[in-house]
Amino acid sequence: MSNTTAAALERPTTGPGSGFGVYNMKLGMWVFLLSEVMFFTALIGAYIILRFTNPGHFAEPGVVLNVPLTAANTFILICSSVTMVKAFAEIEAGNQRGLRMYLAATALLGILFLGVQAYEYSKLVHEGFVPAAEFYAALGRDGAGAVEGGPLYGATFYTMTGFHGAHVTIGVLCLLFTTVMAFRGRYTAANHGGVEIMGLYWHFVDLVWIILFTIVYLI
């Protein structure tokens, strides 16, 4: 069976003349990403509804959340999309060294993003910005007053950014796997479906972050 899957991955087109001329793995990834869009739509939609109906629960941009830090983190993620594109371009040209370098760079940037997010979370929790309604703002800020906003702020923030973070984590694990495969010479100029679908997923995760950053941090 693994041969079939591998063959489906390698072959640029399958199916005798039917279909959209896209190989199975790529089509499957697009279809999967459609469902991911709906998942994040549910989370973002809930956030919009809760924020409109309870404006008092949400602080002005930049008061609770550290916008400059996250802007830098957004930049890191966007850079990782660039390196991902470069990796794909390198293998299309048949350049193994370039592929390995850019894939590893993408994975490292992803890890860096997660690290910054972990730092941000720990700092926020320390300031009393937590998801649980009961404990929201109960801990208080070091020296300063209690954190602004209400429990819905914490709940929606951690749910949306947390699930995005989980997606990045999965992406990083897949990137590490792809990088290892690249070092083993798995991809060639003719056969690099694995790199392409990895890129699709990674760009999707990046795109979702840009939306989240805008609506959670900036407005």
Next chain:
Amino acid sequence: MSVDAQAQEAHAGAGAGHHEEIPWLRRYVFSSDHKVIGIQFLFMSLFFLVVGGLLAMAMRWQIAWPSSQEMPLPGGGMLPDVMVTDGIMLPEFYNALVTMHGTIMVFFAIMPLLVAVWANYLIPLQIGAEDMAFPRLNMASFWLAAPAGILMLASFWVVGGAANAGWTAYAPLSVSEVYSGVKLGQQLWCLSLIILGFSSLMGAVNYITTVINMRAPGLTWFRLPLSVWGLTVTSVLVLLAVPVLAGGLIMMFFDITIGTSFFQPEGGGQPLLWQHLFWFFGHPEVYILILPAMGFVSDVIANGARKPVFGYHAMVWAIVAIGFIGWVVWGHHMFMSGMTPVLGGFFMVSTLIIAVPSAIKTFNWLGTLWGGNIRFHTPMLWALGFVSLFVIGGLSGIFLAAAPVDIPLHDTYFVVAHIHYVLVGGSLFGIFSAITFWFPKMFGRMMNEGLGKLHFALTFIFFNATFFPMHMLGSGGMMRRLYDPTQYPHLQPQQDTNVFITVCALLLFASQLILVVNFFWSLFRGKRAPENPWQANSLEWSAPSPPPHGNWGGRLPAVHRGPYEYSHPERESDYWLQTDPTGAAPAPAPTTSGG
């Protein structure tokens, strides 16, 4: 690359099993063969169908003889005291029964019986593929569904019992232990459905990719059997609706577990938000539960009537239209929720509009039957039962879609009658039609026609005797999910009806034993099935019964025409296999005339 070479290549990849023996465990348990996975889903979901039925029987017993010492629940003594004490069923347990009956039937019985079983089994066979696009993903889909089911059942035995906030799990009842007395049970309910959702998503990605990319040479979109159309549109609905439910379930899980307040008003949350998320999933889900059945029934009716499906293109577009409109009707579940009446008006109109494609399908089935030389084989009987009962369920649906009518009928037994007419009379009859129709292909043996017809007759009679009177109960004001109707003076005159319904429900359940006997007897002792016992046209009937690993022995079938060329005027035989190359010059699209 030529078609044949490609087929050979695919064969070389998939066909290792032809030459070397696959170990038993990988062949029947951890198999990636779409047929084995379909059959695994079949056994799993039939098991859950029985469990869900038993739960319903216990509920009916309580409604007919509420908390009665003279008529204690049979077997109630075996249940722990937190469920049944001194022969009396506790209200909390009754609520858990209501919840789990709905949840198990919708998510673990009907949904897999319609989608997972037949999408897995039929899609590759009907489109002429050797297997799914992602066979191992397919296997993972089953091996996520099974533990999800175990988790759901296990929740009966945890502290506090199973979830008891209804299958719709309305907040804040569901998210607050203070109101429902259940915490762990509701958490398991959320987790189980999230895991099942993953399983459904894997399936949907697989089905959609497979249908788009792996159709046999010559099999254009408008030569697909309507079963494939129904399953494909359903897969799109699953793909887009399930993640929304997953989002809602995750928020609910967080509310219960880490104390967020998405749906808890005291923390600023919105109970109505859960309803919107749930029904945004829930109404496409209703069509997930009927579109595949519509497809199977179309295939069976054309076969039984020996005529092309009347209006094939209209049938396809009706499926697609239902798939689209199904996204904008969810608010009709919420007329009474405090949602603004302006929105209610919109949802009422959109819901009435969706009756149009449904009616197109119904009239086309009648058009297919018209003037046909009908063969009343068992699958055909189920299909005819489907059409008649779906019409009743559809019409009561139009009652409920009208907001002014829904206001008094909301949350009464009228709604219970409606849902069961479409879910049992519709979906389940369609499932039985499919099981009896494709059983010979699945297991290589025929089912017993006599037993099959007896099963159909008894089920049809007792189904109507059980659920039709519920319309009257509901109009008379009997609330759904009611623990003890005798506590309300205005319901006492109807108590005899409740006893009648319970007796009929027990007989309905007992009638299903015939299917169990027929199923297992035929599995081992049934007459050997030929390749094409129903003289049908679609591709699966060109494969051996049961089809081998890889389905086509290494050569993909070539398709020359649509699947409904029955009783073609220029042919002696009244069926014409899609693979039959004779007289196939430039193959015409399926005819849309009634012939």
